Amino acid sequence: MNEGIELRLLVAVLRRRWKTVLALPLAVGLFSLATATPPPVLYRTQLAFAVDIPRSALLEGSDEGTAAKIGEALVDDLARMVGRDQFALAVSKRLPAGMATRPGEIAGDLSAEDKHRILELTVSRSLPGEATVAQVATVQDQILAIAAAVALELRENGGSWFARLGEDSVELTLIDAPEQPSRQPVGLRQRLDLPLRLALAFLVALGVAALREGLDRRIHDAAAIRSLLGVGLLGSIPRRR
Numbered sequence: 001m002n003e004g005i006e007l008r009l010l011v012a013v014l015r016r017r018w019k020t021v022l023a024l025p026l027a028v029g030l031f032s033l034a035t036a037t038p039p040p041v042l043y044r045t046q047l048a049f050a051v052d053i054p055r056s057a058l059l060e061g062s063d064e065g066t067a068a069k070i071g072e073a074l075v076d077d078l079a080r081m082v083g084r085d086q087f088a089l090a091v092s093k094r095l096p097a098g099m100a101t102r103p104g105e106i107a108g109d110l111s112a113e114d115k116h117r118i119l120e121l122t123v124s125r126s127l128p129g130e131a132t133v134a135q136v137a138t139v140q141d142q143i144l145a146i147a148a149a150v151a152l153e154l155r156e157n158g159g160s161w162f163a164r165l166g167e168d169s170v171e172l173t174l175i176d177a178p179e180q181p182s183r184q185p186v187g188l189r190q191r192l193d194l195p196l197r198l199a200l201a202f203l204v205a206l207g208v209a210a211l212r213e214g215l216d217r218r219i220h221d222a223a224a225i226r227s228l229l230g231v232g233l234l235g236s237i238p239r240r241r
Contacts, residue, residue, distance in 0.1 A: 038129020079108030
């Protein structure tokens with residue numbers, strides 16, 4: 001019974017304060033749409049190398065000295081190294097004049113296989129959301145050029161990069177050549193930005209409506225009279241419209 005009364009009171013409060021409850025979310029929504037800019041667009045391609053571990057690197061009788069374990073450790077370290085300044089600088093030297101790659105545009109990961117370890121590299125660049133078709137084509141060409149430079153650097157100097165990790169006889173074989181860079185999906189954070197703003201504005205508006213209702217000392221209906229005075233309503237004068 002009490003729950004039914006509380007629900008009716010809540011509905012009555014919302015009917016009285018609906019302008020307050022809706023005004024802030026509506027204002028936030030309109031302001032967000034008016035000031036919104038298209039999110040950056042990310043284009044990416046991927047290439048992969050098989051990492052062959054020489055027998056000289058193996059440790060007989062040790063679980064940590066197998067090709068799988070050593071390969072995993074080396075590839076994991078190299079995957080971290082390719083996103084750093086020195087690797088980006090080495091790749092930039094192989095690019096056409098006036099073109100360079102920045103740290104973070106090249107990223108690495110490893111994938112476990114039975115006999116090898118696979119080094120997976122991605123090359124990506126972002127564009128403003130309002131980029132033209134010509135700008136997109138230019139960035140895609142740049143990504144392919146960077147990917148080709150990465151493949152060349154690792155084929156020719158892969159041993160020297162692994163030498164920095166303590167093993168200079170590792171061989172890298174390109175098994176997945178880079179393809180035409182594709183547009184990546186919009187991130188979850190960008191998709192939820194407007195709904196989260198509206199939800200927060202709605203909660204704030206409910207708080208403001210509750211505060212106004214608590215400060216309001218007027219009597220709005222017969223239920224309020226019974227609740228405050230404990231007596232029934234004898235009659236009412238219709239509101240003039």
